[in-house]
Amino acid sequence: MSANLLTLSGVHTHIAAYHILHGVDLVVPRGQLTMLLGRNGAGKTTTLRTVMGLWQASAGRITLGDQDITRLSTPQIASLGVAYVPENMGIFADLTVKENMLLAARSAQRASQIDEARLQWIFKLFPAVEKFWNHPAGKLSGGQKQMLAVSRAIVEPRELLIVDEPSKGLAPAIINNMIEAFGQLKASGVTILLVEQNFNFAKRLGDRVAVMDNGQIVHAGAMKELAEDESLQQKLLGLAL
Template identity: 85%
Template sequence: MSDALLTLEGVHTHIGAYHILHGVDFVVPRGQLTLLLGRNGAGKTTTLRTVMGLWRASAGRITFDGRDITRLDTQKIASLDVAYVPENMGIFADLTVKENMLLAARGARTAAHMDRQRLQWIFHLFPAVEKFWNHPAGKLSGGQKQMLAVARAIVEPRQLLIVDEPSKGLAPAIINNMIDAFQQLKASGVTILLVEQNINFAKRLGDTVAVMDNGAVAHTGTMRALAEDEALQRSLLGLAI
């Protein structure tokens, strides 16, 4: 297994009076795609938000590329080349696709200053981004908004891309396009952490997997091993894939 880019050790998170994460432990190997699976309410989204500093861990340690980021604020974590695509995508509906992309390109003041070679690579991954470049983002379909959200996250080079349920509500053809894009991103050297409910999506993409239950990690291993063990699937997820 590759060395760990991201490590969570005994991470607890409280939100108000609620104790959501109960000692979460797992690693995200460098250069791989790690899936965070589990039933609804298991703590997956809370884990992602805690990694990003949107919610502060009340105990435990989060390490990124050898650095303790447990107490860093979100802006500082993002500056370490970590990008996060939330479940609601965070698209600015009244801005154009171009303006959404420009907001994420920290080194560019205008679209003309954006890295043209990188943009062409993104357009190859997500043709809809180029097609609707000057259209209001709010007019895009759900699948096109998801493509824009991921494209915006990678408009600058990233070490780690964190995405919450990228296939949710998407048509099968769009899901296939998204799978291809994530495969190409991984091949380019980007480490990816995904929360996903679509098990076929997970099965086709995942290298390693952490399965959560009741705010803790109940299983870690390879996606291939989980996909081949129906008894383990039923035990952890309540279904067979």
């Protein structure tokens, strides 16, 4: 079994006439939380969407474990145990929280068929999901919608969880709750790839970090090393902490 669950090798992505990714090399080790950082427009979201098959790589190779997934469709990739939470969360606003969860639980036709132990685990991670179970999802706050989006992604066991900017627009108290939840998810054995703009969020959670600029990975290593090197932060991210 490969030590890396996800590997991108020389991945290029074109969107219409635009060349967005320019040979991305990225590894996501099993059982760890990898942060993907970079300035706006660096190519982070495009990388996630390319991994999920929402946009097709024009060159290079993407592997999940030992399986080449470069040309697979999004449903095929999802069926291999990969869940994706996009930046816009993808919540069905007119459906209840329960109905949103049921749609994500592909093995269940009724809410009563969702794995009860797993559901109770999710309720402990995100109490708002239980509290607003029968409420329309569109009525939730931004933080509650983000909790629902992550809950849907993990309602069935996943090998890899990919999340785009989970802390965006959230209050500090909700961010702390999200950090605790992702920490528990990692401890349960889920491999996680997170795109983040909030560096404090990133350094509290990340095991590994990769930094993107102009469609390429320009730095990769331990999150702890980047968190302790302010000059490197300034060079890579323009941060002054």
